[in-house]
Amino acid sequence: MALPRQRDDFPGWYQEVVKQAQLAEPSLARGTMVIRPYGYAIWEAIQRAVDDRIKATGHQNLYFPLFFPYKLLEREAEHVEGFSPEVAVVTHAGGQELEEPLVVRPTSETIIWQTYSRWIQSHRDLPLLYNQWANVVRWELRPRLFLRTTEFLWQEGHTAHETADEAIAEARTALLDIYRDAVENVLAMPVHVGRKTAAERFPGAVETLTLEALMRDRKALQAGTSHYLGQNFARAYGVQFQTRTGDLDHPYATSWGVTTRLVGGVIMAHGDDRGLRLPPALAPVQVVVVPIFRTDQERDRVLAAAGRVAADLASHRVRVDEREDVRPGFKFNEWELRGVPVRLEIGPRDLDTDRVTAVPRLTGEKEEVPTASLPGRIGELLRESQVGLLDQAREFRERHTFRPKDLAEMAALLDDPGGFMVGGWCGSEECEAKVKAETKATIRFLPLDPEPVHGSCIVCGQPAAEEAAWAQAY
């Protein structure tokens, strides 16, 4: 088995880890992948974390179809500027010509607002707080495993509200109470929250909010997004409701999403040269037990003890690796590659002293734990691993956040070591474009709440309108 390459081969390292940890089968065809069971289990854990918070904030799940009639496009295309609702027109399926051409969705605004136009008549119908888990297809020019694939799985919320204030608050709820909470506390990935510039905004949105994380190759990753759509889509689809005072108005809308990109984010934010490091809250296997024995008699004793340990730890996701065709050392490395937070070794030596050897993935330090205190100690190690990964990632991010004095210094810092560059911005698209042209860095986010700054624009020297954070991004 080939080993993951070293960090300086990023993202080659990353791709190798994806393959070796058996998360996915990359590139069946351009931009596609097959997600393997272990990778899918990680996605399922992310789904649970996000979906719990979606339910807790009062949203409900439903489903809109992947394909929708072509004729739905004609109406909105003229209204929502820059928004392209189809990835392909399908005229044949199952060996037959279709009576009515279908479109494959890159996102669902089209079918959703067509539907909402029939569901919304009165202010009493609002708000609509709906969410779906689905797949979408986009012909991206430059695919990247998990981070940008032709087809991907995601969650998309689509809400409609009576007032602008309510919709704006909703966009923030999705960003902060659903996404940030799940990403930081479950994925252990620290994120900045903020607004996108007009140039980086979702087409059709009035305001785009974003979650920005830093990967270990010092590139930024957009980990989630939430849009305040104003009345743009409602107007395009002729959605109106009767207000409390009897007038007609268009509802105010939001949409928000996170995707299987988050699986890639976890790998790239936490991984080290031994492979994945998964936060316990996310790990499909939280504790792996590796029995060590030589003789048949030892095997019986050790496996019996391993079974008792697994039963004692039943409140965690425990797996006993009973394979006999590979040796213990091989298992150690394989489970480290797959990011299991805690490994337990049980052999004759441990049995003799009534102990178990515990090794957290976070530190790699072996520790002998008396069997009686094992459940308590494992709980501690898992909690420490969860918090430790978040702390390490946050510390890494702070170490790679800079305040350059001018564009030249920023360019140098982006080149080495890379990271977030914070500084004043005059607010002009010219300065934004200039930085991008010269350094490939874009403004990743502006403060969530605009606040006046003194100082000057790092690019042109004019008075700064606000503070921006630049980075090179995926």
Next chain:
RNA sequence: CGGGACGUGGCGCAGCUUGGUAGCGCGCAGCGUUCGGGACGCUGAGGUCGCGGGUUCAAAUCCCGCCGUCCCGACCA
């Protein structure tokens, strides 16, 4: 679509400059020794060298065309 690189057993690669009929590591099969950090020894199976054409007594190697993949840009969760 522009710029660069590469297609050789399942995987990763060497061989090509200077043509002579294919090799290494991993994996796989069998046997033995091993088993607390990716075991070792011996034996063995497995390849129309991306596809098509050309040059030549002879092509993985030289020439032409095509196809595909990856990297850098445009696009983007």
